[in-house]
Amino acid sequence: MHIQWFPGHMTKALRMMEENVKLVDCLIYVLDSRCIAASFNPKLNEIAGGKPILYVLNKADLVEKEHLFAWLKYFKENNMQVVICNSATGNTSKVIDGLKILNKNLIEKYQNKGVNRSIRAMVVGIPNSGKSTLINSLCGAKRTITGDRPGVTRGKQWVVLTKGVELLDTPGTLWPSFENQEYAKHLAFVGSINEDILNILELAEEMIEFNRQNNLQNFMQRYKLTELPENNAQALEYIAKKRGFLLKGGVLDTERLAKTIIDDFRKGKLGLIMLEKAEQQKNYKFVF
Numbered sequence: 001m002h003i004q005w006f007p008g009h010m011t012k013a014l015r016m017m018e019e020n021v022k023l024v025d026c027l028i029y030v031l032d033s034r035c036i037a038a039s040f041n042p043k044l045n046e047i048a049g050g051k052p053i054l055y056v057l058n059k060a061d062l063v064e065k066e067h068l069f070a071w072l073k074y075f076k077e078n079n080m081q082v083v084i085c086n087s088a089t090g091n092t093s094k095v096i097d098g099l100k101i102l103n104k105n106l107i108e109k110y111q112n113k114g115v116n117r118s119i120r121a122m123v124v125g126i127p128n129s130g131k132s133t134l135i136n137s138l139c140g141a142k143r144t145i146t147g148d149r150p151g152v153t154r155g156k157q158w159v160v161l162t163k164g165v166e167l168l169d170t171p172g173t174l175w176p177s178f179e180n181q182e183y184a185k186h187l188a189f190v191g192s193i194n195e196d197i198l199n200i201l202e203l204a205e206e207m208i209e210f211n212r213q214n215n216l217q218n219f220m221q222r223y224k225l226t227e228l229p230e231n232n233a234q235a236l237e238y239i240a241k242k243r244g245f246l247l248k249g250g251v252l253d254t255e256r257l258a259k260t261i262i263d264d265f266r267k268g269k270l271g272l273i274m275l276e277k278a279e280q281q282k283n284y285k286f287v288f
Contacts, residue, residue, distance in 0.1 A: 001202040003184040013171040026052045030125035038183035055082040058130040063274040070278040087134035127172030186275045204258030205232035218271035
């Protein structure tokens with residue numbers, strides 16, 4: 001399965017970020033904790049322009065704590081300011097604290113001058129990483145458009161918080177070409193790529209294989225299985241038959257099952273799963 005998706009609005013979004021980065025003091029980079037390495041968009045390296053960055057490991061409730069802490073250690077060893085949160089449940093207070101630490105010198109500078117000025121941050125990340133949900137949680141109200149599909153936020157939106165912070169929400173962006181197809185697959189798993197361009201059956205087969213190798217017990221329990229065929233396509237048919245996913249005439253509805261398996265993963269129903277562990281990314285260089 002080869003994945004490639006870079007719609008025209010992302011080119012416009014990247015151009016808009018380049019034009020507006022001069023208006024902010026720092027960036028908030030929202031990463032999906034399930035695929036932290038794949039969540040990095042190399043194009044944003046050019047846009048950051050040396051501005052300080054607060055990395056937010058979002059959706060932390062969906063991954064194993066020991067693996068998340070390993071990533072935290074990696075970030076801190078590389079002098080990168082990072083916080084953990086789950087914006088969907090409102091656990092975002094550390095983000096404001098992290099911003100104040102990141103901009104400590106700037107805050108002191110304005111205080112010494114007697115200037116009352118908010119910290120301005122641009123919120124960036126891949127599609128469906130939870131950027132808008134994070135902003136809504138921080139301001140305590142639904143101020144930006146949110147959704148569970150990529151491409152919901154299409155234009156820039158300024159949001160003023162009452163905590164001395166102004167946020168510039170931006171559309172989720174990917175990069176023109178996926179050199180690492182493993183990362184592309186992970187982005188498809190978490191919902192950062194438009195499903196209209198994906199083969200959902202192949203994607204579900206890849207998800208079955210991942211669980212076979214890394215999460216077999218939880219997967220078997222979820223679908224009440226006693227065995228799992230070695231061939232992933234056959235496994236999909238077996239589960240469909242076992243769970244009663246049928247069309248008229250008794251035809252197996254593997255497409256509906258495929259969507260169910262992917263949805264179960266995204267909602268954490270297959271257990272706590274991190275697709276990319278820190279120790280497996282030794283050769284991956286974060287250049288922000």
